[in-house]
Amino acid sequence: MKILKFGGTSVGSAHNMRLVANLISAEEPKMVVLSAMSGTTNKLVEIANKLYQQQTKEALDLTENLHKIYREVINELYTTEKKKFAALDFLLSHIDFIKSLATGPFSIREERAILAQGELLSTHLFQFLLEELNQNSVLLPALSFMRIDENEEPDLTFLEEELTALLAKYPQSNLFITQGYICRNAFGEIDNLKRGGSDYSASLIGAAVQASEIQIWTDIDGMHNNDPRVVPDTYPIAELSFDEAAELAYFGAKILHPSSVLPAKQKNIPVKLLNTMQPEAKGTTISAQSSGKSIKAVAAKDGIVAINVKSSRMLLAYGFLRRIFEVFEEYKTPIDMVTTSEVAVSLTIDNTKYLPEIIAELKEFGSVQVDTDQTIICLVGDSIEEVPGTTLKIFKSLKDIPLRMISYGGSKNNISLLIATADKKQALKALNTGVFERIAEHA
Numbered sequence: 302m303k304i305l306k307f308g309g310t311s312v313g314s315a316h317n318m319r320l321v322a323n324l325i326s327a328e329e330p331k332m333v334v335l336s337a338m339s340g341t342t343n344k345l346v347e348i349a350n351k352l353y354q355q356q357t358k359e360a361l362d363l364t365e366n367l368h369k370i371y372r373e374v375i376n377e378l379y380t381t382e383k384k385k386f387a388a389l390d391f392l393l394s395h396i397d398f399i400k401s402l403a404t405g406p407f408s409i410r411e412e413r414a415i416l417a418q419g420e421l422l423s424t425h426l427f428q429f430l431l432e433e434l435n436q437n438s439v440l441l442p443a444l445s446f447m448r449i450d451e452n453e454e455p456d457l458t459f460l461e462e463e464l465t466a467l468l469a470k471y472p473q474s475n476l477f478i479t480q481g482y483i484c485r486n487a488f489g490e491i492d493n494l495k496r497g498g499s500d501y502s503a504s505l506i507g508a509a510v511q512a513s514e515i516q517i518w519t520d521i522d523g524m525h526n527n528d529p530r531v532v533p534d535t536y537p538i539a540e541l542s543f544d545e546a547a548e549l550a551y552f553g554a555k556i557l558h559p560s561s562v563l564p565a566k567q568k569n570i571p572v573k574l575l576n577t578m579q580p581e582a583k584g585t586t587i588s589a590q591s592s593g594k595s596i597k598a599v600a601a602k603d604g605i606v607a608i609n610v611k612s613s614r615m616l617l618a619y620g621f622l623r624r625i626f627e628v629f630e631e632y633k634t635p636i637d638m639v640t641t642s643e644v645a646v647s648l649t650i651d652n653t654k655y656l657p658e659i660i661a662e663l664k665e666f667g668s669v670q671v672d673t674d675q676t677i678i679c680l681v682g683d684s685i686e687e688v689p690g691t692t693l694k695i696f697k698s699l700k701d702i703p704l705r706m707i708s709y710g711g712s713k714n715n716i717s718l719l720i721a722t723a724d725k726k727q728a729l730k731a732l733n734t735g736v737f738e739r740i741a742e743h744a
């Protein structure tokens with residue numbers, strides 16, 4: 302079985318939904334994972350925010366606006382009155398549900414239920430379309446098999462068991478549709494896999510059914526060597542290893558959810574990144590193989606906080622780093638970069654939920670300095686240290702940009718640099734011409 306995930310833009314209009322219906326029409330077994338139509342989840346977040354602020358009228362207006370947008374899509378999408386009515390009816394029941402949450406207490410539970418509406422709508426509208434096109438497909442509810450545990454980690458055993466049992470009910474079917482992003486949590490409530498989480502759903506499902514391939518269909522022709530939102534001259538990379546792709550996803554390449562590579566890597570399932578609007582483009586294939594030694598891409602992750610702890614007690618002492626790391630462990634806050642000197646350690650985090658508590662505890666070790674609005678620039682490739690001149694090219698490119706931290710040698714796959722977010726654009730552009738030969742040759 303192949304898993305095909307289509308992102309927000311790919312299902313973002315009646316026209317694109319039809320493109321997707323055409324792309325999936327071949328005979329081999331397929332599970333299609335859909336995101337919400339583009340813009341929907343942002344709108345649902347907005348509605349939830351208004352409800353938190355008790356701005357009921359604004360929330361209802363936004364909901365009615367969503368209703369209108371979807372009515373237009375429905376009118377364009379179906380040719381038969383029967384399907385149009387069925388879809389409008391379905392839409393109305395979900396709009397009414399959102400509106401029903403506008404009265405009464407509003408908590409994170411109601412918020413998550415609202416956020417789930419985007420994927421529920423897109424999958425049902427798509428299923429109606431397939432029915433109208435006489436394509437034999439089965440809509441499987443993700444809320445019945447996708448579950449996270451108390452630590453918000455996916456419950457893989459549950460997923461595998463439930464999904465296998467569900468698929469066994471339809472031995473005659475070759476085409477399954479399901480929702481990305483949404484799941485239940487350890488309490489059985491509606492929850493989600495965090496923003497951009499449909500990629501993660503696809504990869505978890507792929508791993509659960511031991512798929513032959515996971516395809517992530519989006520609005521660009523694969524993983525590019527640099528952030529196309531920031532740098533104009535970027536190009537797609539044909540092949541990446543799981544490790545390279547995971548680093549890029551984690552350090553800001555938005556095309557993939559940060560956690561989505563690992564399940565595929567663990568089951569050695571190739572992942573293809575493809576363009577719905579340009580299906581003939583080669584895209585990127587992510588597999589266990591690396592396509593050679595060199596820097597392949599750069600990504601940037603914003604919202605980073607750097608913490609520096611300076612203490613003369615660190616000099617010639619052992620156990621010091623362990624005690625510092627324990628503070629972060631206590632607050633379940635992952636550390637991304639670390640650099641040390643004889644009397645100080647600098648580390649970065651992106652989850653600032655417990656920052657005040659962490660700083661208070663770190664102050665017991667010595668003086669603590671915190672820098673916000675930082676960005677990690679992560680250069681990713683294979684056996685980087687074996688390619689002479691690589692670091693020279695990087696530092697030459699960034700000669701005018703202050704570097705707050707440098708991390709090199711932690712793995713063969715990456716060099717990370719910490720800079721002020723204000724310098725990000727300049728840094729990514731300078732690296733594009735300074736490090737990537739293909740760009741330099743044409744510059």
Ligand code: ADP
Nearest residue numbers: 308309310519521523524525527528554555556
């Ligand atoms: P989808 O809705 O299909 O999940 P996303 O918006 O989440 O799509 O991801 C695709 C977008 O990721 C692209 O349109 C592009 O702007 C952005 N992006 C950021 N970095 C990269 C990169 N290195 N390569 C390709 N796309 C990238």
Ligand code: ASP
Nearest residue numbers: 336342482496497498499
């Ligand atoms: N709809 C969700 C989001 O916008 C999940 C996804 O698109 O992957 O974050």
Ligand code: MG
Nearest residue numbers: 308497555556
């Ligand atoms: Mg995405």
